[in-house]
Amino acid sequence: MSTSLRTLAALALMAFLILPLLPLAVWSLAQGWRFPDILPAELSTTAWAYALSPQSGVLESFGITTLIATATTLIAALVGLPAGRALGLYRFRGRGLVVLLLLAPAILPGIAVVFGLHGILLRAGLAGTVAGVILAHLVPVLPYMTLVLAAVFSRFDPTYEQQARTLGATPWQAFRTVTLPAILPGLLTAALFSFLVSWSQYLLTLAVGGGRVQTLPLLLYGFAAAGRNDLTAAIALLYILPGLLILALTARQITGRNTALVSGARP
Amino acid sequence: MFRSLAALLLLSAAALADTSDGDALKGMTWEQVVDQARGGTVNWFMWGGSDTINAYVDGYVAERLKADYDITLNRVPITDAADIVNQVLTEKEAGVTDAGSVDLIWINGENFRSMKQADLAFCGYTAMLPNDGLVNWDNPAVANDFGVPVDGCEVPWNTVQFAFAHDSAKTPEPPADMAALLDWIKANPGRFTYPAPPDFTGSAFLRHVFIHAAGGPDSLLGPFDQAKFDEVSAKTWAILNEIEPSLWREGATYPTTVTQLNELFANGEVDFSFNYDPAQFGLAVEAGTWPDTTRSFGLSDGTIGNTNYTLIPFNSPNKAAAMVVQNLLLSGEAQLEKAKTEVWGAAPAIEIARTAPEVQSGFAAIKTHPSVIPASELAKAALPELQADWLTAIEKGWMETVGN
Numbered sequence: 001m002s003t004s005l006r007t008l009a010a011l012a013l014m015a016f017l018i019l020p021l022l023p024l025a026v027w028s029l030a031q032g033w034r035f036p037d038i039l040p041a042e043l044s045t046t047a048w049a050y051a052l053s054p055q056s057g058v059l060e061s062f063g064i065t066t067l068i069a070t071a072t073t074l075i076a077a078l079v080g081l082p083a084g085r086a087l088g089l090y091r092f093r094g095r096g097l098v099v100l101l102l103l104a105p106a107i108l109p110g111i112a113v114v115f116g117l118h119g120i121l122l123r124a125g126l127a128g129t130v131a132g133v134i135l136a137h138l139v140p141v142l143p144y145m146t147l148v149l150a151a152v153f154s155r156f157d158p159t160y161e162q163q164a165r166t167l168g169a170t171p172w173q174a175f176r177t178v179t180l181p182a183i184l185p186g187l188l189t190a191a192l193f194s195f196l197v198s199w200s201q202y203l204l205t206l207a208v209g210g211g212r213v214q215t216l217p218l219l220l221y222g223f224a225a226a227g228r229n230d231l232t233a234a235i236a237l238l239y240i241l242p243g244l245l246i247l248a249l250t251a252r253q254i255t256g257r258n259t260a261l262v263s264g265a266r267p
Numbered sequence: 268m269f270r271s272l273a274a275l276l277l278l279s280a281a282a283l284a285d286t287s288d289g290d291a292l293k294g295m296t297w298e299q300v301v302d303q304a305r306g307g308t309v310n311w312f313m314w315g316g317s318d319t320i321n322a323y324v325d326g327y328v329a330e331r332l333k334a335d336y337d338i339t340l341n342r343v344p345i346t347d348a349a350d351i352v353n354q355v356l357t358e359k360e361a362g363v364t365d366a367g368s369v370d371l372i373w374i375n376g377e378n379f380r381s382m383k384q385a386d387l388a389f390c391g392y393t394a395m396l397p398n399d400g401l402v403n404w405d406n407p408a409v410a411n412d413f414g415v416p417v418d419g420c421e422v423p424w425n426t427v428q429f430a431f432a433h434d435s436a437k438t439p440e441p442p443a444d445m446a447a448l449l450d451w452i453k454a455n456p457g458r459f460t461y462p463a464p465p466d467f468t469g470s471a472f473l474r475h476v477f478i479h480a481a482g483g484p485d486s487l488l489g490p491f492d493q494a495k496f497d498e499v500s501a502k503t504w505a506i507l508n509e510i511e512p513s514l515w516r517e518g519a520t521y522p523t524t525v526t527q528l529n530e531l532f533a534n535g536e537v538d539f540s541f542n543y544d545p546a547q548f549g550l551a552v553e554a555g556t557w558p559d560t561t562r563s564f565g566l567s568d569g570t571i572g573n574t575n576y577t578l579i580p581f582n583s584p585n586k587a588a589a590m591v592v593q594n595l596l597l598s599g600e601a602q603l604e605k606a607k608t609e610v611w612g613a614a615p616a617i618e619i620a621r622t623a624p625e626v627q628s629g630f631a632a633i634k635t636h637p638s639v640i641p642a643s644e645l646a647k648a649a650l651p652e653l654q655a656d657w658l659t660a661i662e663k664g665w666m667e668t669v670g671n
Contacts, residue, residue, distance in 0.1 A: 222315045
């Protein structure tokens with residue numbers, strides 16, 4: 001009984017996730033799909049041919065967006081690891097304030113931050129560059145990375161590190177063989193969030209990139225605003241690929257089946 | 268060793284000529300400007316919603332620039348030129364006067380007025396372009412952009428004239444003039460709507476009703492006149508409020524963009540769409556978005572026409588190369604190419620009679636798309652564009668009295 005209910009729930013969840021994507025797939029192949037037709041009058045691959053042609057710049061955009069999201073995630077992890085550790089493991093004066101400041105970019109609407117940020121990066125000569133866009137993306141990405149890692153570290157027992165050290169491990173060895181495996185599922189979750197937050201930025205990229213850093217959301221919005229449903233659908237399907245791919249690759253780690261964290265958690 | 272390296276670096280820096288100094292360029296001959304332009308890159312910010320227009324720019328234009336002048340054209344697709352006006356303004360406020368990110372913008376109307384008023388445009392050079400001679404600057408519709416004198420601050424690219432689209436399979440006989448259209452709307456409830464201003468196209472439809480209410484454009488030309496506006500606008504709001512219950516969804520809501528109107532038309536929810544650039548109708552049919560039976564028409568009491576332009580911002584670091592791009596866009600060959608139905612179908616901004624004989628015969632041989640009313644047909648009943656102050660007053664009044 002409970003198994004069949006669970007299967008039903010799983011099917012419903014899958015339908016909920018996948019059904020909205022079906023019209024996208026049809027739209028991307030439609031040549032003339034108007035009310036009240038249930039299916040397009042004609043199928044055509046012109047939208048895909050345009051989306052995948054070097055002229056449209058979609059593939060180039062795909063590369064740039066991947067580069068930006070990956071770099072943003074890596075930098076965020078480098079900053080977020082020590083910050084999350086400090087917030088998760090230690091009580092110190094002003095901790096609440098630090099958490100609030102970290103949360104601020106995630107709470108404030110993006111448009112409130114964009115123009116000031118653009119001015120600062122413009123004076124620094126970084127507006128319109130990929131580096132500037134990566135820096136700008138760090139603003140909304142860092143809260144996710146740091147706060148997820150803070151939660152992970154709050155359940156981490158640092159005495160395991162001390163044991164490794166008394167057994168002769170260098171700090172790096174202790175981190176690599178003890179700390180990292182324990183926090184890996186949390187780190188991957190945080191990285192997934194970070195990647196997707198950066199991947200989907202529109203306003204920040206538009207303002208700071210000044211149109212010269214063409215990420216996929218910018219291209220996508222341009223065609224959506226022009227009413228080209230076929231091109232929008234083809235690009236949108238490309239757009240959701242990395243999210244699905246990363247989820248598939250990291251699903252096992254994230255569900256925490258083989259984590260040291262659970263077995264090593266404090267009573 | 269290091270010294271020669273440094274010298275080499277300096278040399279290569281000089282080779283990448285910085286042509287941000289517009290006054291210096293204005294003192295040169297055209298040949299010198301072209302020399303300065305060689306090897307440059309032009310960041311052209313333009314509306315990127317049409318794959319056909321994009322293909323013309325990335326293909327024909329970019330390839331000719333590369334082959335003839337070694338200029339790299341970087342088309343930057345945008346959704347709204349107003350964003351780019353703001354971007355140049357932010358750069359000016361941040362003190363970026365010679366290294367701006369924008370070298371060329373596709374622009375007209377209120378955005379041009381904003382740029383000119385805020386001194387964001389590079390001006391007074393257009394007569395230097397060899398192809399400037401093809402432009403009829405005596406035509407007030409070219410010399411003025413929505414009533415604002417161009418003053419050598421931008422170069423015309425296309426001319427457009429407002430037209431309506433209908434599906435000949437559903438409405439074989441569309442109304443002939445504005446009065447007939449208004450009657451048609453009342454007789455066919457729910458089958459017509461227009462985008463709410465400040466949408467560019469919705470605002471243009473509004474001005475057609477306004478001119479109709481005034482009994483013609485003659486009394487509306489020239490600067491804004493409050494008394495005249497009060498008189499005509501009262502009639503206009505009365506007309507629009509009268510048809511409102513007969514509009515799509517009883518006028519409880521309006522589309523906010525012309526894209527939404529186009530979609531309503533594509534799905535047969537309304538019977539008409541309209542656009543400032545009738546070539547868009549042909550592009551929509553070719554893209555499969557609209558039915559093949561789409562046809563278009565003007566109104567016998569006239570439709571509004573305007574010109575759109577390209578403009579170089581004051582802080583472009585690649586002014587010489589941007590000028591070469593503008594000159595190429597204006598050439599008879601480039602104007603002919605984009606006028607071809609399969610390329611874009613855009614009406615030229617130059618006088619065809621002033622071009623070379625083979626270009627003239629090329630224009631004569633063009634067969635317009637069956638869904639696009641020929642520009643010559645529309646031109647028989649043309650209305651001038653009102654000045655920008657009228658435009659803003661009409662938009663504001665609509666929001667207070669009709670769209671409330």
